[in-house]
Amino acid sequence: MVTSRDVARVAGVAQSTVSYVLSGKRPTSEETRKKVEAAIGQLTYHPNAGARALASRRTRVIGLVIPFIRDLHMNSIMEFISVIATTARSHDYDILLVTEDEGADGIRRVVGQQICDGLILMQVEGEDARVPVVRDLKVPVVLIGIPQDPAGLVCIDADFEMAGRLCVHELSAAGHTRIAVLGWPAEVVKRPINYVNRFLAGVTRAARDCRVGLLELPGGTDRASVARSVRQGVDQTGPVPAFIAPDSGAQELVQQALFSQGLTPGVDVSVIGSTLAVVAERQLVPLTTIDLKPAAVSARAVEILCGLLEAAEYDVNEVLELIPPAIERRASVVGT
Amino acid sequence: MVTSRDVARVAGVAQSTVSYVLSGKRPTSEETRKKVEAAIGQLTYHPNAGARALASRRTRVIGLVIPFIRDLHMNSIMEFISVIATTARSHDYDILLVTEDEGADGIRRVVGQQICDGLILMQVEGEDARVPVVRDLKVPVVLIGIPQDPAGLVCIDADFEMAGRLCVHELSAAGHTRIAVLGWPAEVVKRPINYVNRFLAGVTRAARDCRVGLLELPGGTDRASVARSVRQGVDQTGPVPAFIAPDSGAQELVQQALFSQGLTPGVDVSVIGSTLAVVAERQLVPLTTIDLKPAAVSARAVEILCGLLEAAEYDVNEVLELIPPAIERRASVVGT
DNA sequence: GCCGATCATCGATACGTATCGACCACGCCG
DNA sequence: CGGCGTGGTCGATACGTATCGATGATCGGC
Structure with missing residues (x-):
């Protein structure tokens, strides 16, 4: 094993000088620095992490x-x-x-x-x-x-609150006046996961600002419950329904449910989701999403x-x- | 910071004894061990990882x-x-x-x-x-x-070779005599990823053993190319087609392509895939898979x-x- | 031409643990 | 009863780096 002492010997300096060259915590002459760096390269020296941690009280x-x-x-x-x-x-x-x-x-x-x-x-x-x-x-x-x-x-x-607002503004700008919000599955909502509430707060606030009606529907992870909520949303949001479906786990299910109702996103229904770009692009209809920038x-x-x-x-x-x-x-x- | 020396002082023993109690590399009396353990608990001692690594030349x-x-x-x-x-x-x-x-x-x-x-x-x-x-x-x-x-x-x-054999044996046992194998996308095959070849070797060998015909089709990640291969497979594998589609990224696309041909897996077409159980169960028809036991x-x-x-x-x-x-x-x- | 200041470097020590050799007190065997 | 082995403990040292204080060299100012 190569130590800083070996480097010092080869470079013809003291071990402490090697340490100062590496850390730069004291001034060093150009000449010394070059000798030390040459020796380090020649010996392929790597400072020992354990010793470093012990002496400096930092592990990096x-x-x-x-x-x-x-x-x-x-x-x-x-x-x-x-x-x-x-x-x-x-x-x-x-x-x-x-x-x-x-x-x-x-x-x-x-x-x-x-x-x-x-x-x-x-x-x-x-x-x-x-x-x-x-x-x-x-x-x-x-x-x-x-x-x-x-x-x-x-x-x-x-900023989930802003995410919620963006969804509503986008749909409102497209002319929708009543929007269905497909929430998260019950087991997610039960544990207080803050971002759910923050998202919904943003949606609510923007809906008030934009004078848009909201219809909150239960989410789910299984096909049946998503289909049920989607059907309800379609019935109650006007001739061209609009959905916000933020749960990234449900994106496929929502689209499938809409298709089986004879509706095509982007044609006779609007959907905004939230998931990775690669997933959004793979959907039957490429999905407009909120990018949460993970x-x-x-x-x-x-x-x-x-x-x-x-x-x-x-x-x-x-x-x-x-x-x-x-x-x-x-x-x-x-x-x- | 609490050190083994502190523990030793409280326990009334030498620092080295503390070390031996912890490592068990030398015999220790019951009494000493108890005193040391009591001191450790009282002080909430954690051995310093850096010092340990330095002395033992092991980082764990x-x-x-x-x-x-x-x-x-x-x-x-x-x-x-x-x-x-x-x-x-x-x-x-x-x-x-x-x-x-x-x-x-x-x-x-x-x-x-x-x-x-x-x-x-x-x-x-x-x-x-x-x-x-x-x-x-x-x-x-x-x-x-x-x-x-x-x-x-x-x-x-x-064991991808065995996975390939399992697929063929399963379909052969179900009565299929001609099987379409939907491969991996070209970019996966090009880099020599060994498991692809091993899987196909297994399929080929089992097909020979079971006297089953094979039809190798190109895979893909996009809807269009998967649909094309599926159509080809349906045309060329007999009245009840059979597919092996090992690429875990294409599971949904395969099922969707079959549905759009009016075929339902498990009813008038057989499909074996390979993906995580959670994904398999989420498909339109729960998918029979090879579990590669990650x-x-x-x-x-x-x-x-x-x-x-x-x-x-x-x-x-x-x-x-x-x-x-x-x-x-x-x-x-x-x-x- | 001498003195303080500054720069570059060196030597020594500390960090906290593992481990080796030494030591003491037993007990056992001859 | 003496010597030998052994179980249990201690003291000392090494591990490799960072850092402090000290030392020597160089330089400018008077």
Whole structure:
């Protein structure tokens, strides 16, 4: 194994000089720097992470607490993870996975053992068991998602309220005056997942502003219940029905239900959904969606955490940052 | 910060004794052990990972090299990652993510810096740029997937050859004598992804054994090309057509194409696919599938790697282990 | 031509754990 | 009863890096 002492010997300097060349925490002559860099290249030296962590009390590792696998949202989860890992690397941090099935102990463990310098929590819900644990942790933590009580926490999420407004404005602009909102399945609504309420609040507010009528319908994951809600929506929203169906798991089912009623999105019915672009484009009719910008949210979470980590003292200022979504117009909305 | 020295002081023993109680590498009296454990609990001591790694030259971390996001296989990727992380934890290892966009350097970096003790490579393809890099690494590496030349490597994968045979046997047993095989999209076939060839080899061999005719058709990711191949298959495989459609990305498209031809899987056409159970059950007709057991494959990869890590000397015996898949009968196969 | 200041470098030490050799107190066997 | 092995513990040291204080060299100002 090659150590900084070996590098120092080859370069003809002291070990501490090698360290200063690498960190730049003290001025170094051009000449010395070149000799050291040459030696590093020649020996293919890699600083030992354990020793570095021990001496500097920094690991340059971020713990990422990933949620259980519960449904088929998993493709978007993978996008989150991937972007987080890449962004972290661009700040010279690595990502350590912390699975939620270890529960609170897992979080306490990685922080206690000082395996990582900070944490990112994915998919934080309204009442999240992890929140009380991280609240009085002595390392910086960034939450993706907004818990019921975000006091003193650093949170980031998509702006679901704005997403709701965008949907209504788009349909209103297309001439619709009565809109059916196909909610989330009951098991999602029951756990207080904040974003559901925020989305609906945005929808409601925009509906009032635009003088548009709303019809809230229950969502579901199975064909039958989606079909039932769709039928109800078609009956009650006028000659050219309009749907907002934000649950990314139900996109196919909604379109199938409409087709079996003899309706074609973009022709005699309007639909706005929310899912990844690749999924939206694969639908029978390419779906107009709200892009919640998961990549931007995850990248920003990493940026914020890295900022806190570099700051000499992480004064835990409360942060609540919302990333504005954008509408992606495809072919599923029709003007009336 | 609480150190083992603090624990020792509280327990009234030497620091080394604390270490031995924790590792069990030397015998300890019942009494001492209790005192130490009490002190650990009282102080909530967590051994410092960096110091541990430095002294023991082991990090108890496994590097997981995850592939690019290229298609919508991502839900299965997430399943892999999740199972790998959980299984690793059950062996007291943590998982560090290594994204492939760092390329070969990323692998060399984590090994060089001794951030991890070993590696798992996901989604290894026939000609994989990572394989030459890991081949002469001095740490144990387990590949998920089989490269073109697996000599000297430790590989594990689903038994795609057997999967192919299972498909043919099932359809043959149902009375089909001519079977259409809907392949993978051209871009998948072009990169030599071994499992494609292995699957087709299994299909071919079983077809010969069962005296069944085969019709190989091009796959695709878009509606049009899938529809074209399906139409061709329907025309050329007899009164009750039979399809094998292993590409998990095309399951919906195949069913939709059949429906639009007026055919219902399980009634007047047979289809066998391969995808996650949750996806199979969501189809219009619940799909009979080959379960490639991704969870078993990933768990086994971790087990093997942990075995190599615990072994005093990792003599790099070549390993090639295939996990047998299973058929999951649902409703998409009809007897003739 | 001498003195303080600045720059570049060196030597020494600390970080917290694992592990080796040494040590003591037993008990067992001859 | 003496010596030998063994179970249980301690003290000391090594692991590789970061960082502090000290040292020597160089330079400008008077």
